[in-house]
Amino acid sequence: MAKIYEHTPSPPRTSKQYHRSLASVRSLCSAQLRKIKRSRRSEKVKFDGVEFAASELFSTYFQFVAERHQIFLRRYDGQPQPWTDDPILAAYPFTNVFRVLDRNSQYILQNVIQKGSQDLHEAFFRVLLFRTFNKIETWEFLEENLGAITWKDFNLQTYDRVLSSVDGAVYNSVYIMPAPGRAFGFDRNYLNHLRLIDLMMAEKLADELQQMKHLKDAHGRLTLGVNEIFTPVLDFFRLILDLNMMPHFNWSEDEWVAVGPGSKSCLHKMFGSDVAGHEEAAMRFIRDEQFKYFKKYGVDTVEIPRLCPERRPGLTMVDIEHSLCECEKYSRARFPELKGKRVRVGLPYVAKDLPVTLVIPTNWLTCPLSSPQYSQPPPLDDNDTYEVSHIVKEKVTGHYIVRWLGWGPTDDTVVSEANLSEGSMELVAQWKKMKQKIADGIEKRCKQDREIRTQ
Known part of the structure; x- marks a missing residue:
C-alpha cells in the first residue's frame, strides 16, 4: 500500500541552538544577498500563443526547487546543519517541492490512510475528517477520546462533546476545508463541518469519485452544489490530493491543476500582469520545458528533483503549483522590488527534533504515464458544433466547464x-438534479438537528 524508504535519523538538535530573531534573520539575509550577482536580463518565453518577458524570478524558480529538494535529501540522509548555503532557505521555513513529503502529508499517509480499515468508505471518512481540521493534535485528541476513528461509529453529539473539550484551537491556520458557515x-463551525462530512458520506x-478518470473531474464533483453554502476555494483541491x-x-497529477493565489502571484511576478488568464498554460510550459531550463540555469542532472528512484526526474503540474507558492514566499526576500500582496516571508526557521520520513x-x-491520446473528432457541422461528453464543473450559475467528446481536460x-446545444440539455438537467439532491440533503439534516435541539 505504501513504500517506506529507510534513512539515518538526523542528530538531535535543540530549538534554542538554532533560534534567531526575525530582525537578525532579515539583517543576515540582506547582507548575504548583496553578495549574490544579479542578472537584469529578461528571458523571452512564449506560451498560449503569447510572448512574455520573464523576470529574474523565472530562472530563480528552477534553482530554488533544485536546492530546496537537496535540503530535504540532506536532512533525510542525517547530515548536520547547515543544509544549504542559500541565506533565505537557511533562514526561513519552506515546504517541500513534493507535497507528499511534507509533514502533514506523511502523517496522513501513515496514520490516517494506512492505519485502520482499508474499506473505501472508512478510509474516505478518515481523510475527510483529518483535512477538515488539518491539525495533527486534533486528530490525536479524537483518537485518545474515541479510540479508532470509524464512519460506522460516527455520532455528531459524541464528536461535539469531545471537540468542545479541546484546550485551544481545533483548526490549523492553513489548508483546512472551506468553512460552510452556518x-x-x-x-x-466544526459542527457545520461535521454535518458536511455526514452529507458527503x-x-x-x-463511490462516485472512484468512477472518475481525471483529477479535474473529481474536483468538479467534489465542489458540486457547494457554491450555495460556501466558496469552493483551493483547499478543496488539497482534499482531492x-x-x-x-x-x-x-x-x-500531471494533466491539470487548480491555480491557487500563491502560485498565481508567483507567475505574475515572473511574467507580469499580462499572464492573467494564462496561468495554467504557464505551468504547462514550465512542465514541458523544465529540463531545458534546469540545464540552462546551472542545475546538474543529478540535482533535478526526483520523488523516488522508481519515478522519473522532474515535476508534475501539481508539484509545480505547490512549489510556485513557496517560490513566491522566497521572492519576497530575494526580489523585494517584485511587488505582491504580501511582503513578509514568515517567521524564522527553527529546527525541530522530528523524524524525516519518505513514504510513498x-x-x-x-x-506517470504520458498524456493519453484523444481522438479529437472534427466539428459536427460547419458552425463548429462539438458534442458535449459531460459537465465537469459549474463555473458560476448557468455557466459550465464542459468536456467535449473525444477531447481531454486541456480542451475544456x-x-x-444558453449556448449549449439542445442535445446537451439532458446533461444540464442531470447536473441540476444532483445539485437539488444535495440541497435536499442539507435541508433534511437541518430539520433533524432542529428537532434534536428542541427535545
Missing part, C-alpha cells in the same frame, strides 16, 4: 447554458 444551523461520494494518496484512487503510496511508484471550455 449552512447547517450550528453556531460552532450519505451521498456515497467516494489527500484522497489521491489512498490506494482506491489513482488520478494523474505504492500506486505512485510507477512513472466554459459555456453558458
Whole structure:
C-alpha cells in the first residue's frame, strides 16, 4: 500500500541552538544577498500563443526547487546543519517541492490512510475528517477520546462533546476545508463541518469519485452544489490530493491543476500582469520545458528533483503549483522590488527534533504515464458544433466547464447554458438534479438537528 524508504535519523538538535530573531534573520539575509550577482536580463518565453518577458524570478524558480529538494535529501540522509548555503532557505521555513513529503502529508499517509480499515468508505471518512481540521493534535485528541476513528461509529453529539473539550484551537491556520458557515444551523463551525462530512458520506461520494478518470473531474464533483453554502476555494483541491494518496484512487497529477493565489502571484511576478488568464498554460510550459531550463540555469542532472528512484526526474503540474507558492514566499526576500500582496516571508526557521520520513503510496511508484491520446473528432457541422461528453464543473450559475467528446481536460471550455446545444440539455438537467439532491440533503439534516435541539 505504501513504500517506506529507510534513512539515518538526523542528530538531535535543540530549538534554542538554532533560534534567531526575525530582525537578525532579515539583517543576515540582506547582507548575504548583496553578495549574490544579479542578472537584469529578461528571458523571452512564449506560451498560449503569447510572448512574455520573464523576470529574474523565472530562472530563480528552477534553482530554488533544485536546492530546496537537496535540503530535504540532506536532512533525510542525517547530515548536520547547515543544509544549504542559500541565506533565505537557511533562514526561513519552506515546504517541500513534493507535497507528499511534507509533514502533514506523511502523517496522513501513515496514520490516517494506512492505519485502520482499508474499506473505501472508512478510509474516505478518515481523510475527510483529518483535512477538515488539518491539525495533527486534533486528530490525536479524537483518537485518545474515541479510540479508532470509524464512519460506522460516527455520532455528531459524541464528536461535539469531545471537540468542545479541546484546550485551544481545533483548526490549523492553513489548508483546512472551506468553512460552510452556518449552512447547517450550528453556531460552532466544526459542527457545520461535521454535518458536511455526514452529507458527503450519505451521498456515497467516494463511490462516485472512484468512477472518475481525471483529477479535474473529481474536483468538479467534489465542489458540486457547494457554491450555495460556501466558496469552493483551493483547499478543496488539497482534499482531492489527500484522497489521491489512498490506494482506491489513482488520478494523474500531471494533466491539470487548480491555480491557487500563491502560485498565481508567483507567475505574475515572473511574467507580469499580462499572464492573467494564462496561468495554467504557464505551468504547462514550465512542465514541458523544465529540463531545458534546469540545464540552462546551472542545475546538474543529478540535482533535478526526483520523488523516488522508481519515478522519473522532474515535476508534475501539481508539484509545480505547490512549489510556485513557496517560490513566491522566497521572492519576497530575494526580489523585494517584485511587488505582491504580501511582503513578509514568515517567521524564522527553527529546527525541530522530528523524524524525516519518505513514504510513498505504492500506486505512485510507477512513472506517470504520458498524456493519453484523444481522438479529437472534427466539428459536427460547419458552425463548429462539438458534442458535449459531460459537465465537469459549474463555473458560476448557468455557466459550465464542459468536456467535449473525444477531447481531454486541456480542451475544456466554459459555456453558458444558453449556448449549449439542445442535445446537451439532458446533461444540464442531470447536473441540476444532483445539485437539488444535495440541497435536499442539507435541508433534511437541518430539520433533524432542529428537532434534536428542541427535545
